[in-house]
Amino acid sequence: MTFVGYRCSLCGEAYAPEQVRYTCPNDGGNLDVLLDYESLRARYRPEDILSRTEASIWRYLPLLPLENAPGAEGTPLHAVGYTPIFSLPRAAEKLGLRAVWLKDESRNPTASFKDRASAVVVARAREMGVDTVVTASTGNAGAALAGMAAAAGLQAVIFAPRTAPPAKIAQLLVFGARVFLVDGTYDDAFDLTIQAAEEFGWYCRNTGYNPFTAEGKKTAAFEIWEWWHGVRSVWRQLIGEENAPAPLTIFVPVGDGNIISGLHKGFKDLLELGWIKRLPRLIGVQAKGSAAIAQAFHAQTEQIQPVRAETIADSISVDLPRDGVRAVRAARETQGTYVTVSDDEILAAIAELGKYGVFAEPAGAASYAGLLVARRQGLIDPDDPVLVLNTGSGLKDVRAAMQAVPPAPVIEPRLEAIKRLLKP
Ligand SMILES: *Cc1c(COP(=O)(O)O)cnc(C)c1O
Numbered sequence: 001m002t003f004v005g006y007r008c009s010l011c012g013e014a015y016a017p018e019q020v021r022y023t024c025p026n027d028g029g030n031l032d033v034l035l036d037y038e039s040l041r042a043r044y045r046p047e048d049i050l051s052r053t054e055a056s057i058w059r060y061l062p063l064l065p066l067e068n069a070p071g072a073e074g075t076p077l078h079a080v081g082y083t084p085i086f087s088l089p090r091a092a093e094k095l096g097l098r099a100v101w102l103k104d105e106s107r108n109p110t111a112s113f114k115d116r117a118s119a120v121v122v123a124r125a126r127e128m129g130v131d132t133v134v135t136a137s138t139g140n141a142g143a144a145l146a147g148m149a150a151a152a153g154l155q156a157v158i159f160a161p162r163t164a165p166p167a168k169i170a171q172l173l174v175f176g177a178r179v180f181l182v183d184g185t186y187d188d189a190f191d192l193t194i195q196a197a198e199e200f201g202w203y204c205r206n207t208g209y210n211p212f213t214a215e216g217k218k219t220a221a222f223e224i225w226e227w228w229h230g231v232r233s234v235w236r237q238l239i240g241e242e243n244a245p246a247p248l249t250i251f252v253p254v255g256d257g258n259i260i261s262g263l264h265k266g267f268k269d270l271l272e273l274g275w276i277k278r279l280p281r282l283i284g285v286q287a288k289g290s291a292a293i294a295q296a297f298h299a300q301t302e303q304i305q306p307v308r309a310e311t312i313a314d315s316i317s318v319d320l321p322r323d324g325v326r327a328v329r330a331a332r333e334t335q336g337t338y339v340t341v342s343d344d345e346i347l348a349a350i351a352e353l354g355k356y357g358v359f360a361e362p363a364g365a366a367s368y369a370g371l372l373v374a375r376r377q378g379l380i381d382p383d384d385p386v387l388v389l390n391t392g393s394g395l396k397d398v399r400a401a402m403q404a405v406p407p408a409p410v411i412e413p414r415l416e417a418i419k420r421l422l423k424p
């Protein structure tokens, strides 16, 4: 077991694993999970991970704060992660870039990035002997927890705002969760969930509250590391060491800030182990109408001022980000930055990604919209290799998708009707 405790991201206080469960008792700060890097360095080399055959997040079990794999083999709990990375050559050409890739997190069992966090939280719940897990969610975190809990035979309880997209609510219900639609915002649901967990003895997964969510999300960094390791060695052979690519730049959609801080944690783990020499650049993308973290970043402060969030991208619509401080640092400490995108830019990105064969929900397309903005602002050089994260499937929010594209004409079933419409 390499899980040795926690450190508060605000006051720096260290805690033993059994001393705290969620946030810092002093100041409510998010806790970073501490691993015994010294013993990991002594026991593992990169090849020990790279040569594993397990094609899911559990190939990284030695680097996770868990005693054992979660059980429930062969279920959707063992199909999380190891998502494909696609090349987007037409996007690269259009943008004048050497290479653009997209990591497609919609391929997870419940169709979003959130499965990574929920799988690790469910594994933790099983180790703790808890039988009910609970979360507040705008939709995806709840669907992921409900799905992973179902796979593991645990009960899930989900508090979602009543305005969540219907497809996400359908997922919650079909996965057999107890679902409560809160007549209020996500932030109201968040606070209610913490009270309910306390009152009924449930294990709470809330994003930016439970320290294990970031540990699940960091597995995407490990997958990017493995893939980039391969890409670099091919490029070295093709074009020589002197032309080796610049460090990778990764575009990440940001709401609460837990995905970007999870990725940051994953790359910091690899740095601690000596398995990478430098961190990739992390660029956070927020919707203009929900940009509390981007505002703090550009004001060069870690004081996050809440906003009244309004954006079509429901998954990144957050008044008070729960992992804002670490999200600011993720960009700062990797020479990254934050950009903001309008709802129109998000809708245009849905339509453009669709033409490359990728169907993204609004929050997922925001990262590609952010790449366009960053390129326009001169933040990306032609030689910078770029990876964008599609964090969720377009099927999650069909209403938004229909806003991104022109409607199809209805025709009489006659050739004449087609000819009329095909005329230029
Ligand atoms: C949750 C979510 C995000 C944002 O993640 P945070 O940890 O809240 O920053 C982005 N995209 C999708 C599809 C999500 O579900």
Ligand SMILES: [Zn+2]
Pocket: 008, 009, 010, 011, 012, 013, 024, 025, 026, 027, 028, 029
């Ligand atoms: Zn603290």
